Amino acid sequence: MKDLLGMMSKVKEMQARMEQMQAELDAIEVEGVSGGGMVKVVMSAKGALKGVTIDPSLLNPEEAEILEDLIVAAHGDARGKGERLIQERTQALTAGLPIPPGLKLF
Numbered sequence: 001m002k003d004l005l006g007m008m009s010k011v012k013e014m015q016a017r018m019e020q021m022q023a024e025l026d027a028i029e030v031e032g033v034s035g036g037g038m039v040k041v042v043m044s045a046k047g048a049l050k051g052v053t054i055d056p057s058l059l060n061p062e063e064a065e066i067l068e069d070l071i072v073a074a075h076g077d078a079r080g081k082g083e084r085l086i087q088e089r090t091q092a093l094t095a096g097l098p099i100p101p102g103l104k105l106f
Helices: 002-027 061-094
Strands: 029-034 039-044 049-054
Touching: 002 039, 002 061, 029 061, 039 061, 049 061
Parallel strands: none
Antiparallel strands: 029 039, 039 049
């Protein structure tokens, strides 16, 4: 019974830290780039798109498809950075807790 109470205490503590981490991840911004820096996308670490910057030289109507591809690539770059950040923070937060492998907390 003592072990169960100790584990419940750790779970409540972890839950409070997870809520704090969620708020922090909303505030952290990651930047994705493509086209050698000609397209930049800024997102929250949780994936909310905050802004897009496009080099004016790409604003040629005949090259719209290239621009579209670069935006998608920059978004993918930023999303990957955000996912890695979440994974790192989650691992640090749950270190030492008996969480089954493969369990996704987000």
